[in-house]
Amino acid sequence: MHTILGSRRTVFLLVTPGFLLFACMIFVPITASFYYSLTDWNGTGEYSLTWLENYKALMSDEVFWKALINSLLLGIGLVFLQHPIAILMAMIVTYTGRWEKFMRVVIFIPAIISTFVTSKLWVSVFNTQFGMLNNALTMAGLESWRQDWLGDSTLAILCIIFVCMWQGFGYAFLLYYAGVKGVPNDLYEAAYLDGASKFQVNFHVVLPLLTPVLRINLVLAVISAFKQMETVYLMTGGGPANSTEFLSTYLYSKAFREALYGYGNAISILLVVICLIITVFMNRVIRRDVGEF
Amino acid sequence: MDGKVILQKTSPQPSRSRFSLGRLLLTVFLLVIVIADLFPLIWLIDFSLLKSGDFFGSDILIWPDPPMWKNYKDAFINAHIPLLFFNSVFVCLISILVIIACSILLGYAFTRMEWRGRKTFFSLFMVGMIIPIYSTLLPNFIIFNKFGIIDTYWALILPYIAFSIPLSMFIMTGFMETLPRAVEEAAVIDGLNVWGIIFRIILPMLKPAIATVTVIAFLNCWNEFIMAVTYIDSDTFRTLPFAVVYFMGQYSSNYGAQFAVLSIIALPTVIIYLLFTDQITEGITSGAVKG
Numbered sequence: 104m105h106t107i108l109g110s111r112r113t114v115f116l117l118v119t120p121g122f123l124l125f126a127c128m129i130f131v132p133i134t135a136s137f138y139y140s141l142t143d144w145n146g147t148g149e150y151s152l153t154w155l156e157n158y159k160a161l162m163s164d165e166v167f168w169k170a171l172i173n174s175l176l177l178g179i180g181l182v183f184l185q186h187p188i189a190i191l192m193a194m195i196v197t198y199t200g201r202w203e204k205f206m207r208v209v210i211f212i213p214a215i216i217s218t219f220v221t222s223k224l225w226v227s228v229f230n231t232q233f234g235m236l237n238n239a240l241t242m243a244g245l246e247s248w249r250q251d252w253l254g255d256s257t258l259a260i261l262c263i264i265f266v267c268m269w270q271g272f273g274y275a276f277l278l279y280y281a282g283v284k285g286v287p288n289d290l291y292e293a294a295y296l297d298g299a300s301k302f303q304v305n306f307h308v309v310l311p312l313l314t315p316v317l318r319i320n321l322v323l324a325v326i327s328a329f330k331q332m333e334t335v336y337l338m339t340g341g342g343p344a345n346s347t348e349f350l351s352t353y354l355y356s357k358a359f360r361e362a363l364y365g366y367g368n369a370i371s372i373l374l375v376v377i378c379l380i381i382t383v384f385m386n387r388v389i390r391r392d393v394g395e396f
Numbered sequence: 397m398d399g400k401v402i403l404q405k406t407s408p409q410p411s412r413s414r415f416s417l418g419r420l421l422l423t424v425f426l427l428v429i430v431i432a433d434l435f436p437l438i439w440l441i442d443f444s445l446l447k448s449g450d451f452f453g454s455d456i457l458i459w460p461d462p463p464m465w466k467n468y469k470d471a472f473i474n475a476h477i478p479l480l481f482f483n484s485v486f487v488c489l490i491s492i493l494v495i496i497a498c499s500i501l502l503g504y505a506f507t508r509m510e511w512r513g514r515k516t517f518f519s520l521f522m523v524g525m526i527i528p529i530y531s532t533l534l535p536n537f538i539i540f541n542k543f544g545i546i547d548t549y550w551a552l553i554l555p556y557i558a559f560s561i562p563l564s565m566f567i568m569t570g571f572m573e574t575l576p577r578a579v580e581e582a583a584v585i586d587g588l589n590v591w592g593i594i595f596r597i598i599l600p601m602l603k604p605a606i607a608t609v610t611v612i613a614f615l616n617c618w619n620e621f622i623m624a625v626t627y628i629d630s631d632t633f634r635t636l637p638f639a640v641v642y643f644m645g646q647y648s649s650n651y652g653a654q655f656a657v658l659s660i661i662a663l664p665t666v667i668i669y670l671l672f673t674d675q676i677t678e679g680i681t682s683g684a685v686k687g
Binding site for chain 2 (some may be wrong): 109111113114116121122127129130131139174192195207213219267284333354362368373375382
C-alpha cells in the first residue's frame with residue numbers, strides 16, 4: 104500500500120494537469136502583471152521600465168481612493184446589513200414548517216441568475232422614465248420622490264450596494280442556514296426544557312454556535328466587496344463621474360478604454376495585494392475575538 | 397459536515413398552528429422576502445411577452461395581451477441565439493469535463509497519496525480562491541494575444557477551468573475523505589494500481605460529488621460575462637450574454653426582444669437549479685462550513 108501511495112511518479116501525474124492549468128491562468132498572469140506594472144506600456148509598440156511611477160501616480164489618484172472607499176462601503180453594507188438579515192432569515196426559515204424547502208429554494212434564486220440578467224433588470228427598475236421604482240412612487244402618491252436613481256452620484260452608489268446585497272443574499276443565507284441546521288436537536292430540546300423562549304434559544308444557543316461559520320463568511324463578504332465588478336460594470340460602468348468606480352471597473356476602463364496597460368496592471372496588483380492583506384488581517388482579528396468565548 | 401444530512405434533519409420545533417400577531421407579522425415579513433426574490437424573475441418573463449409600445453405605461457406589471465411570442469422569434473433570428481447558445485454550451489461542456497477530471501485527480505492526490513509538499517500545494521490552491529478573478533483580466537489578455545489564443549474558445553475555456561479548480565477540488569477532497577479506504581486496500585492486494593483504483597473503485601462512488609461539481613461549474617461558466625466580452629471579438633465564438641449587446645446596438649427600441657433574450661439566458665440556470673437544488677446547496681455549504 105505504502106509503496107503505491109508514495110510513488111512520486113503517480114503524484115506527479117495526478118497533480119500536474121490541474122496545477123499547471125491553475126498556475127498558468129492565475130500565478131503566471133499575476134507575475135506578468137507585476138512586470139508590466141513597472142512599465143509605461145500603452146498597449147502598442149515600445150515601452151520602458153519606469154519602476155514605481157505607476158504606483159506613485161496611483162497613490163495620488165483620487166479615483167483610486169474613491170474606488171477603495173466604495174469597496175469599503177459595500178463591505179460595511181454586507182457585514183452590518185446583509186449578514187445580520189441573512190442570519191435572522193436562516194433562523195426564521197427553520198420555523199416555517201412545510202414551507203421551509205420552498206423558502207430555501209426561493210431565497211437562493213437571485214444568486215443563480217446571471218449577473219448580466221439581474222443587472223439589466225435593476226437598471227430597468229431604476230430607469231428614470233419607465234422604471235418600476237419611479238412608477239411605484241407615482242402610484243403611492245409620492246411623485247416628488249421620483250429620482251434619476253443611477254444618474255445621481257450619491258444615489259447611484261447606494262443603488263449599487265443595494266443590488267449587490269440583493270444578489271449575494273442567497274449565498275449568505277445558505278451558509279448560515281446550513282450552520283443553523285447543524286445545531287444538534289438536543290440542544291434545542293434542553294433549552295426549551297429549561298424554559299427558554301424561541302428568541303432566547305436562537306440568540307443564546309444558536310448564535311454562539313454559528314461563530315465558526317460567521318468568521319469565514321465575514322472574511323468572504325469583505326473580500327467579495329473588493330472583488331466586485333460585474334454588477335457595477337453593467338449598471339453604471341463606474342459613472343456618473345467615477346462616483347461608483349470599484350477597483351476592478353477602474354482597472355478595466357484604464358486598461359481597455361484608455362489602453363494604459365502599465366497603469367491598469369498596477370491596479371491589478373494592488374487589487375490582489377489588498378485581498379490577500381484583508382484575508383490575513385481579518386483572520387487574525389476575528390480569531391482573537393472567538394478565543395474569548 | 398455532510399450537507400445532505402443537515403438538510404434532511406427536521407426543524408427544531410414543530411410549529412404551532414395557533415394564530416397570533418407575531419405569527420402574522422412574520423408571515424408578512426417572509427412574504428416580502430419571497431416577493432423581493434421572485435419578482436424580478438416574474439417581471440422579466442412578463443416584459444419579455446409585451447409589445448415594445450407597452451413598456452412605457454405606468455403599471456408595474458402589465459398583463460401581456462396577447463402574449464408576444466414573436467419577441468422570442470425575433471430574438472432567435474436577429475440575435476443569432478442558436479449559435480450563441482451552442483457556443484455557451486460548448487464552452488461549458490469542455491470546461492466542466494476538464495474540471496471534473498482535474499479535481500478527481502487532485503482530490504486523490506490530496507487525500508490518499510503520501511508526498512512532501514502536499515500541504516504547500518493545498519494552500520496554493522486555497523490562495524487561488526482569494527485572488528480576484530478580474531485581476532488576471534488584463535495580463536491574461538496580453539498573454540492570450542501573444543500566444544494567439546485570443547478570440548478562440550480556449551480564451552474562455554482555460555480561465556474558466558482554472559478558476560473553478562480550487563472549489564471543485566475542495567468539494568472532491570471533502571467527499572473522498574468520507575469514503576472508506578478498506579475497499580482500496582483490498583484492491584491493492586488484488587494487484588490494482590492507482591489508476592485502476594481511481595477509475596474502477598473511486599469513480600463510481602464519487603457520483604454525488606461529481607454532480608455537485610458539475611452543477612456549480614456550470615453556473616459559474618454559464619453566467620460569466622466579463623471575460624466573454626473581453627477575450628472574444630468575432631461573432632463566431634461569442635457566448636450568450638452577448639445576445640443582448642446585439643439588441644442594444646441595432647434594435648435598441650425592441651425592448652420586448654431584449655427581455656426575451658434575458659429570459660433565454662436566465663432560464664437554463666433556473667431549470668438546472670430547480671432540478672439540482674440539493675447538490676448546489678451541498679457544494680456551496682461544504683466549502684464554507686469546513687473552512
